[in-house]
Amino acid sequence: MTIHKEGYTSIALCVLLIFVSNALIQFYYPSAHTLKWIVYILSGVLFLIILQFFRSPRIRITADEKHVLCPADGKVVVIEETDEPEYLQDRRIQISVFMSPVNVHVNRNPIAGVVKYFKYHPGKYLVAWHPKSSTENERTTIVIENSKGVPVLFRQIAGALARRIVWYVKEGDKVDQGQQFGFIKFGSRVDVFLPLGTKINVEIGEVVKGGRTVLAELMEAPLPPKGGAKAEKKA
Known part of the structure; x- marks a missing residue:
């Protein structure tokens, strides 16, 4: 399984969004452990959704003109x-x-x-x-x-x-x-x-x-x- 080239920018933006949101939560709410775990889980789900959307499986084409x-x-x-x-x-x-x-x-x-x-x-x-x-x-x-x-x-x-x-x-x-x-x-x-x-x-x-x-x-x-x-x- 590979990632399609059309997904590179979207995945990079997703990673940046996750990094910034997690950093802000950590900075402003260092003791809010429940909130941080919720954000971590949502971040992971978002990343997996974006990743699977841009998957590009290798397939074998059987060509036939008919x-x-x-x-x-x-x-x-x-x-x-x-x-x-x-x-x-x-x-x-x-x-x-x-x-x-x-x-x-x-x-x-x-x-x-x-x-x-x-x-x-x-x-x-x-x-x-x-x-x-x-x-x-x-x-x-x-x-x-x-x-x-x-x-x-x-x-x-x-x-x-x-x-x-x-x-x-x-x-x-x-x-x-x-x-x-x-x-x-x-x-x-x-x-x-x-x-x-x-x-x-x-x-x-x-x-x-x-x-x-x-x-x-x-x-x-x-x-x-x-x-x-x-x-x-x-x-």
């Missing part, structure tokens, strides 16, 4: 057909994974390929399971196209507690499946948009692991879109 790996640890909260208007502009299967504060918050590429699109959107901080969080919260949108020309779109979405989204990719990058593409601090959500006809391997409420759980299996030739903007234009 598989769509889960981009984050968490629980599946949405599986539905929906329109994707930002880039794909057609009908897709959306899978959403909610990340609680106790989950590992490393984000990983669901497929290998080339980053065809990236955009950061400033926005609100609605709770991550709110239906409008996908379109109104602070978020990033990333599209990776595999070697067969199949695009998969996914989003990092900030929640009520998550106030910082970090990403490590840009348009034109060639990326590996399971490679880290970002990190979200303190609870969040990741949405994945897959072609119609994709075989879904997970269910609502299922606990999933980033880079290890196979969310879905892509078809060799995805079904044509129905009801989306591109379909309307062709009609």
